[in-house]
Amino acid sequence: MTALHLYLLRHGEPVASDLFYGHADVPLSPRGEQQAAAAARALAAVPLTAIYSSDLQRAARGAAMIAAHGGARPAPVVLPALREMHLGVLEQLSFREARARVPELAGRRYEDMLDYRMPGGGESVRDVAERVLPCVAAVIARHARTTGPDGQATPAVAIVAHNTVNRVLLACAAGLGPAGYPRFEQTFGAINRVDLRDGWADVDLWSATRIGLANWAPEHGG
Numbered sequence: 001m002t003a004l005h006l007y008l009l010r011h012g013e014p015v016a017s018d019l020f021y022g023h024a025d026v027p028l029s030p031r032g033e034q035q036a037a038a039a040a041r042a043l044a045a046v047p048l049t050a051i052y053s054s055d056l057q058r059a060a061r062g063a064a065m066i067a068a069h070g071g072a073r074p075a076p077v078v079l080p081a082l083r084e085m086h087l088g089v090l091e092q093l094s095f096r097e098a099r100a101r102v103p104e105l106a107g108r109r110y111e112d113m114l115d116y117r118m119p120g121g122g123e124s125v126r127d128v129a130e131r132v133l134p135c136v137a138a139v140i141a142r143h144a145r146t147t148g149p150d151g152q153a154t155p156a157v158a159i160v161a162h163n164t165v166n167r168v169l170l171a172c173a174a175g176l177g178p179a180g181y182p183r184f185e186q187t188f189g190a191i192n193r194v195d196l197r198d199g200w201a202d203v204d205l206w207s208a209t210r211i212g213l214a215n216w217a218p219e220h221g222g
Helices: 030-042 057-068 095-101 125-143 163-173 178-183
Strands: 002-010 048-053 156-161 191-197 209-216
Touching: 002 125, 002 163, 030 057, 048 057, 048 125, 057 156, 125 156, 125 163, 125 178, 163 178, 163 191, 163 209
Parallel strands: 002 156, 048 156
Antiparallel strands: 002 191, 191 209
């Protein structure tokens, strides 16, 4: 049986889609607003017990939309540990600027970032995993039931986060560990669902997970 449905959402398209914007607090574009609204409508019938997001406005905006759909819902809680990967000296540079100033960094492949940190305070994917995984484990422990079915609906939690955050979580849910992050695409406005089995408290957390839905982007009509 299932102890928790964990919905992982990526924020919608940001205004500055031609910018390196890891920790940069950029808002959603009009298209991104439509994508976030479509995701909120898609979850309107899900009885969410909690809603979380990173503290960056492009994710927090999506969480607010989810909270506004489907009747009375809990207020979203922001968790800074869910932020996107910090991109160091590339932060807030346009792609064109970055190619002109630091071409060796601007051209680095995302798939090669597992243990590589951009200079200037950048994070590797493994760094992101080290802050995200304990944060999400605490969310799971707070909301997942620890015993078998008791006649109540399976609890459900939504987390609105970012590309790298969701990729790491999906890779761990698939049994690949953080190194499996390149295997998972994340479209703007995508919805994923990770299901946690009953008995999860007695085993390694991520061995008790199954991926029920991955990288689904509902139609937004824009």
